[in-house]
Amino acid sequence: MSLSDDSRYLRGGPVAQRIIASVREDAAIATAEGFPAKLISITVGDTAAVDVYVRNQRAKAALAGIGFEERRFPADITAGELEAAIHGLNADPRVTGIIIQRPVPVHIPIKTLQAAVHPLKDVEGMHPASIGNIVYNQLDLAPCTAAASVELLRETGLDLKGLEVVIVGHSEIVGKPIAFLLMSEGATVTVCHHMTRSVAAHARRADALFVAVGKPRLIKADMVKPGAAVIDIGINAEIGPDGESRIVGDVDAESVKHVASWITPVPGGVGPITVAILLRNTMVALSRQRARYQATYGVVDKLAAE
Ligand SMILES: Nc1nc(=O)c2c([nH]1)NC[C@@H]1CN(c3ccc(C(=O)N[C@@H](CCC(=O)O)C(=O)O)cc3)C=[N+]21
Numbered sequence: 001m002s003l004s005d006d007s008r009y010l011r012g013g014p015v016a017q018r019i020i021a022s023v024r025e026d027a028a029i030a031t032a033e034g035f036p037a038k039l040i041s042i043t044v045g046d047t048a049a050v051d052v053y054v055r056n057q058r059a060k061a062a063l064a065g066i067g068f069e070e071r072r073f074p075a076d077i078t079a080g081e082l083e084a085a086i087h088g089l090n091a092d093p094r095v096t097g098i099i100i101q102r103p104v105p106v107h108i109p110i111k112t113l114q115a116a117v118h119p120l121k122d123v124e125g126m127h128p129a130s131i132g133n134i135v136y137n138q139l140d141l142a143p144c145t146a147a148a149s150v151e152l153l154r155e156t157g158l159d160l161k162g163l164e165v166v167i168v169g170h171s172e173i174v175g176k177p178i179a180f181l182l183m184s185e186g187a188t189v190t191v192c193h194h195m196t197r198s199v200a201a202h203a204r205r206a207d208a209l210f211v212a213v214g215k216p217r218l219i220k221a222d223m224v225k226p227g228a229a230v231i232d233i234g235i236n237a238e239i240g241p242d243g244e245s246r247i248v249g250d251v252d253a254e255s256v257k258h259v260a261s262w263i264t265p266v267p268g269g270v271g272p273i274t275v276a277i278l279l280r281n282t283m284v285a286l287s288r289q290r291a292r293y294q295a296t297y298g299v300v301d302k303l304a305a306e
Contacts, residue, residue, distance in 0.1 A: 006257065008257055008260065008261060008262055008263060009257075009262075009263060009264070009265050010152050010155050010156065010229070010231075010262050010263065010264045010265075010269065011264075011265065011268055011269065012148070012152060012264070012268060012269045012270055012271060012272040012273045013268060013272050015151055015152065015155060015272075015273050015276070016060075016272035016273045016275065016276040017276075019151075019273070019276035019277065019279075019280055020060060020063055020064050020276050020279060022280075023064045023066070023276070023279045023280050023282075023283055024063065024064045024065055026283045027064055027065040027066050027283060028065055030283070030286055030287075030290075031065065035286060035290060036067060037065075037066045037067065037096045037097075037282050037283060037286045038066065038067035038068070038069065038094055038095055038096050038097075039057070039061055039066055039067065039068050039069075039096060039097045039098075039099065039123065039278075039279070039282050040069050040070075040071060040089055040095055040097065040098050040099070041054055041057060041068070041069070041070045041071065041099050041101060042071050042073070042082075042085070042086070042098065042099065042100045042101065043070065043071070043072045043073065043101045044072075044073045044074075044075060044077060044082065044100075044101075044104045044105060044108065045073075045074070045075030045104070045105050046075070047101075047103060048237060049235055049237070050101045050102070050103075052247075053101065053274075053275070054070060054101060056271075056272070056275045057099075057275055057278060058070070060275045060276065060279060061279060064279050066096075066279055066282055066283075071085065073085070075105045076105075077108075078108075079107070079108045079109060079112060079113070082108065082113060082116075083112065083113065083116045086098065086100075086113065086116040086117055087116065089121070090116075090117065090118040090121060095121065096121065096123075096282055096285055096286045096289065097121055097122075097123030097281070097282040097285045097286075098117045098118075098121050098122070098123065099123055099124050099278065100113050100114065100117070100124075100126075102173065114126045114127055114128075115127060115128060120285060120288055120289050120292060121285060121289075122285070123141075123278060123281040123282045123285050124143055124144060124173075124278070124281070125141050125142050125143045125144075125177070125281065126143060126172070126173065131143070131172075131177065134177060134180040134181060134184070135180055137184045139181060139184055140284050141281050141284045141285065142177055142181055142277075142281075143173055143174070143177040144274045144275075144277040144278045144281065145173065145174050145212075145233060145270065145274045146173070146174055146177035146178045146181055147177075147181065147277045148270050148271075148273035148274040148276070148277050149174075149178055149210055149212075149231050149233055149270050150178065150181050150182065150185075151273050151277070152231055152264055152269065152270055152273060153208055153210075153229060153231055155262075156208075156229045156261075156262050158207065158208065158229060160182065160185040160186055160187050161185070161186035161187070162186060162187070162188060163182075163186075163187040163188065163207050163208055164187075164188055164190075164205055164206055164207045164208070165182050165187045165188065165189050165190070165206060165207065165208045165209075165210065166189075166190045166191075166192060166202050166203050166205065166206035166208075166209050166210070167179055167189065167190070167191045167192065167210040167211075167212070168192045168193075168199055168203065168209070168210065168211045168212070168213055168218070168219070168250075169192075169193065169210075169211065169212035169213040169233075170191050170192075170193040171212065174212040174233055175191060175193070175210075175212055176191075178210055178212075179191050187208075190202050190205075190206075199223070200222070200223045203219065203223040203224065204222075204223060204224070204225055205225065206224075206225060206228055207225065207227075207228055207229065208228065208229045208230075208231065209224060209225075209228055209229070209230045209231065210231045210233060211230070211231070211232055211233060211234060211249070211250040211251055212233035212234060212250070213234065213250055214234055214235075214236060214250065215234070215236070215250055216234070216236045216238060216248050216249075216250065217248070217250070217251070217252040218234075218250045218251070218252075219232075219250060219251040219252060219256060220252050220255055220256070221252070221255035221256050221258060221259045224256050224259045224260050225259075226259050226260075227260070227261045228259075228260050228261065228262075229260065229261060229262040229263075230251055230256055230260045230262065230263045230264070231264050231269075231270065232249035232250055232251040232253070232263065232264045232265075232266050232269060232270070233249070233250070233270050234248070234249040234250030234251070234266065235247055235249070235266065235271065236248050236249070236250070247266060247267050248266060249264075249265075249266030249269070251263065251266075253265070253266075
């Protein structure tokens, strides 16, 4: 059976399309009510992985009926100048959401930038106040890649309650939020990282294995439990046998597909859903902003009318 039509492949495209269709309906209603959604992307310097992501954001935002603007800043900008730009966007009522594309140059502390975005405009869920929500089981706006990976696991139909999940990689933006999302769903979660003694020993116990470390083909067939679901979040650029640049994940799909019951292709797996979730988060941010506006000024309007 060929790779592409093998039913063990969990493909992200159809899931992304479903999410975008629903976002499109919400965005059309909000626009008709006078609240068009607008997403601002902030890029600092040049990175290939960011270019792919931003290109897809622009295309899918257009499909969904969400405004999209890219602000590019040179790599030698200061943190203070960037913060000032973010404060300007926070204050602009036409701006619904702000995403700061990672990575940023080393002289800029990403945490400071993340914290500068107003929590109501934080469409990535990476502000310390937003990421706290997922600890409290409030899951409607979670970091995009993490939420996308969990959506793809849902496609298996596996019951998440009590599921043995192992996550390889404990980054703030992927591994840690996946752990919290799945704990909220009742899964039993193990998180492995660079100090874990035997990643293989943990990985082999997993009913669902998530991998987000950025090492091509790290996960081989002998690290996977027969029948497991393997969610590959890696995005690594490498030169293929034809001399062309290509994207590969962290899982050795060729060997793992003979052991796992489900695996996610790269590209075409988690990536497309990540973009769709970003747009969904933008609509969640918009409704929170409208609710805040109503709570603040609705009272004033009512008093004025009396
Ligand atoms: N603040 C921040 N948040 C991120 O989530 C973030 C980031 N910065 N910086 C860059 C990485 C990378 N990333 C991608 C997401 C989707 C695709 C994507 O759409 N991939 C498609 C298309 C690939 C293609 O067109 O070649 C796929 O995998 O099928 C790619 C890359 C998010 N990241």
